[in-house]
Amino acid sequence: MLFLKTILIFLIIFIYEVSVTGFSPFVYSIGITGKLRCSLRKANSHSALVMLSKNPHLNFETNPIAVSYFGYDRSFNLIGHFKNYKLWNKPSKGYGVPHVLKLHTLELAKLKARVLYARTPICKYADRGSITVYISEKPHLQKEKKPIAWTIAQYKSSFFLKGVVRRWKQPRLYVKIFHSCSKKLSPCEKMFMKTIPSQYIAPSRKVVSMFNLGTVELSSKSSMGETCQKRLSF
Numbered sequence: 001m002l003f004l005k006t007i008l009i010f011l012i013i014f015i016y017e018v019s020v021t022g023f024s025p026f027v028y029s030i031g032i033t034g035k036l037r038c039s040l041r042k043a044n045s046h047s048a049l050v051m052l053s054k055n056p057h058l059n060f061e062t063n064p065i066a067v068s069y070f071g072y073d074r075s076f077n078l079i080g081h082f083k084n085y086k087l088w089n090k091p092s093k094g095y096g097v098p099h100v101l102k103l104h105t106l107e108l109a110k111l112k113a114r115v116l117y118a119r120t121p122i123c124k125y126a127d128r129g130s131i132t133v134y135i136s137e138k139p140h141l142q143k144e145k146k147p148i149a150w151t152i153a154q155y156k157s158s159f160f161l162k163g164v165v166r167r168w169k170q171p172r173l174y175v176k177i178f179h180s181c182s183k184k185l186s187p188c189e190k191m192f193m194k195t196i197p198s199q200y201i202a203p204s205r206k207v208v209s210m211f212n213l214g215t216v217e218l219s220s221k222s223s224m225g226e227t228c229q230k231r232l233s234f
Contacts, residue, residue, distance in 0.1 A: 005086050009139050010121075011223055021124075029079070029080070029081050030052055030065065030079070030080050030082075031077065031078065031079040031080070032050075032052065032077070033075065033076065033077045033078075034075070034076060035073065035074065035075050036048050036050075036070055036071075036072050036074075036076070038083070046071055046072055047066065047069045047070060047071045047072065048069070048070060048072070049068075049069055050067070050068060050069075050070055050076065050078055051065075051066070051067045052064060052065040052066040052067070052078060052080040053065060053066040054082070060121075061098070064190055065080035065082045066078055066079065066081075067079070069162055093223065120217075121153060121154075121155055121157075121159075121177070121179070121216045122155060122156060122216065122218060122219070123155055123165070123179070123181035123218045123219050124213060124217075124219040125181060125182065125219055126155065126181065126182055126205075127140030127155065127156075128154070129154070129155045129179070129181065130152050130153065130154050130155070131152070131153050131155075131177055131178060131179040131218070132150060132152055132177070132178040132179075132189075133150060133151050133152075133153060133159065133175065133176070134146060134147040134148075134149070134150045134160055134174075134175070134176040134177075134178075135147060135148040135149040135150070135161060135163035135173055135174070135175065135176075135196075136173070136175075136176050137165065137171055137172065137173060137174070137176050138174075139174050139193060142176075142189075142191055143178065147163075147176075148163040148165050149162060149163030149164075150174065151158070160210075161174060168197060170201055171201065172195070173195075173196040173201060174193050174194065174195055174196060174197060175193065175194045175195075175211075175213065176191055176192070176193050177191065177192045177193075177216065178190070178191050179192075179216075179218050181218035181219050182219075183219075194213070196211055197211065
């Protein structure tokens with residue numbers, strides 16, 4: 001009996017809505033405003049495609065509610081209208097002025113940049129020689145194939161190294177120095193590693209001071225071990 005009453009009430013509501021609206025669709029309006037930003041200095045393009053959609057599971061659709069390209073670092077507005085035949089939660093009929101959702105600034109790609117500076121790598125056993133310096137996220141690997149950045153520096157010469165990595169969270173970065181400074185001649189290289197303090201890791205648009213390693217005395221590190229590619233810290 002209760003089931004029949006429920007069906008009867010639904011039919012009454014349905015007949016009333018049809019008689020009032022003529023079963024015409026309701027028009028919904030939606031708008032968004034905001035600003036797009038891309039921290040990449042060498043981006044593939046200078047604009048992004050923005051869509052208003054009812055389909056969250058589709059990456060790209062042929063008939064979105066509204067679609068347009070907008071340039072980076074410029075405020076944008078996108079307004080769309082769509083029809084719906086649902087009889088409940090109906091909005092005010094007609095286009096009117098839509099409610100606008102403010103996105104503020106949407107960061108499309110976050111970058112973490114790092115600059116390293118060391119005055120002079122020194123080896124008391126040799127006046128000439130070179131070292132290899134890595135910026136890395138992988139403390140457990142030694143000479144990786146694709147470090148964030150790397151350079152070759154000469155003994156008694158200053159060097160600079162800048163690395164950029166795309167991450168949504170601040171990464172843990174490390175300095176790796178490979179050298180062959182040793183009292184005995186050896187074809188092996190030693191590796192020393194130091195963690196880069198978090199205050200020197202910042203978004204690329206933010207200016208921060210460089211992480212200064214100072215004068216690195218390579219020969220003093222050799223006393224910690226002679227094993228090839230052994231990971232040491234300083």
